[in-house]
Amino acid sequence: MTEQAEFNQGLIDFLQDSPSPAHAVLMMEKQLAKAGFTALNESEEWQLTPGQGYWITRGACSIIAFRLGEQAVAETGVRMMGAHTDSPCLKVKPKAELLRQGCLQLGVEVYGGVLLHPWFDRDLSLAGQVHFRNKAGKLSSALLDIKQPIAIIPSLAIHLNREANKNATVNAQLHLPPILGVDESEGASPNLVLRHWLATWLRDAGHEVAEVIDYDLCFYDTQPPALIGLEQEFISSARLDNLLSCYTGLKALLQSDKQTQAATSLLVCNDHEEVGSASAIGAEGPFLESVLRRLSGNEQQYQRMIARSLLISCDNAHAIHPNYADKHDDNHGPKINAGPVIKVNANQRYATSSETSALFSSFCDMAKVPYQHFVVRSDMGCGSTIGPIAGTKLGVRVVDVGAPQWSMHSIRETAGSKDAWYLSQALQAFISEWDGADILLAES
Structure with a gap:
């Protein structure tokens, strides 16, 4: 089995075993524990060791996992990935x-x-x-x-109901x-x-x-996930939005244990994104900020850390549908199996800036994977993600990206069998290969 095929089988197993947000968090906890990460309790004092991995859950449906870098977070920032555990x-x-x-x-x-x-x-x-x-x-x-x-x-x-195929409600x-x-x-x-x-x-x-x-x-x-297509080009499953991103971010974080990291890497997967994120365990709540403040130590160090950090908000993107191609902007129709999508919106429904877009494209170049762009048609409304919420709450730089998919918010969705793998490679480059210099140069 190739590395990509093994990755996809792991994704299929994760989707099958995660019928609810709480189950998804449990599955992530099991993989973290197997990789040597240690569970933390928010009500206790933390004693952390550089190079070690840890995780915290809140409400059983949101989770933060991180590997503490060898250098202080105020000096390196935190390399963050974000996703959400809930689905419609x-x-x-x-x-x-x-x-x-x-x-x-x-x-x-x-x-x-x-x-x-x-x-x-x-x-x-x-x-x-x-x-x-x-x-x-x-x-x-x-x-x-x-x-x-x-x-x-x-x-x-x-x-x-003879009108069922015309105007059924x-x-x-x-x-x-x-x-x-x-x-x-x-x-x-x-x-x-x-x-x-x-x-x-x-x-x-x-x-x-x-x-x-x-x-x-x-x-x-109850229909299980499956690889479909003449050449198994697609993954078909419930809850691809956004368990695909949870799994991809988790794999990138676990991959980081193969070498000592100077900077701290972190994955946050929040519940309640599909209903606005306004809860104690949602992205608008204090969960991520409270963990980051504990890692930084004091306010001065916290602000220095935020200035050096980057959050990649991962949430699936709308792939161009061959039967409804007119629903996309002609120049911004992401294709299945053509790489992760950088999502841009001038009205800040996505948090991507030209700077953070350039950074993510450089991670894709490092990983030797293709990438695409999505901008919604100018005469249509645009969805959103945890990206703008986290950017507003923390003041951290954010780029919104995601694997392209069809049938978003259906009971069964479809994505490309290459795209989750491509995204995981780009996230690994972000964690393991980026030296952080670009974002510091942008400040000077």
Whole structure:
């Protein structure tokens, strides 16, 4: 197996094992621990050793991992990579049970900018966090992944909606509750059915559950990720946006342990990007800043560190779609398998500047990988990333980049089988080969 093929298989395994943000963080923790990184607790005093790797989680769904450089961060800055762990999905409501026309359903809330139509007629399962009281009466929590399909959202037959292929709309309240089965309780209230099921599943997994108290659960498609295309040119999977970037950044960070690094390298993967990042564990919260301040030691050192640092915000980009090419600017339509994309927006929806764009292109040159540019059409709105939020909050230089993909925010997305690898190579060059001089020259 080639290095690139091994990388892609690892990405596929990561996608399969990460049906929720909490699962993605757990998978990253396992890889960090295997690589010799040490878990830190925010409530404790840290004793850090240069050259060693560490990680911290917050809320179980956001994670920061870093390898401490041999030199002080105030002298070298921090080489940061950012991504997000969440993806648009359907989340289960707290009192979710519905009984309609003899069918047992669960009410769901749309999380993020979901492309809704692809959710119909898929084999769905449930995953996420469950909080429960154990037999000793203490609160505890566990991750749940049911794995097997337990629900479906059936489409309405075209015979009953002859306009379905012209102007079909989806009412999130009425049309999205998944069906789990036929109810045979003869009119009895279905309340607490889900909690009883969750308790049973957790007990079968070895947890001592007396009562399920609450949960954070999302439905997901059970179809596994796959390499597709005549020559396996594509990766097709749920949650490519943005678990592809989480995995790519993680691999770049772990690769840095192959040689002693003067500068500190860091990966931050936040939850809640798809809903604006405004939370204690989102990019607009204090998580990253608090870690950086602890690494710097004092305010003077912190400001010197920020001035010497660079953040590469990694979030997938819109590849040009051959059936909808008119949706792109003629000169800025990124192609699949043509390299990572530098994302630019004059209205600061992306944080890229000409300086940081030039720096990232130099990392691609170091890694001998191609790169592209994306600018949204001037008559269309532009999405955003954690990049502008981190740049505003920290005052750090930022470049927004990402692997090109199709079907963003669908239940199943498609990216190129070369592009994640290309991005990982550029990130490794950023960490291991860049001497930091360019950014200092730009200040003088």
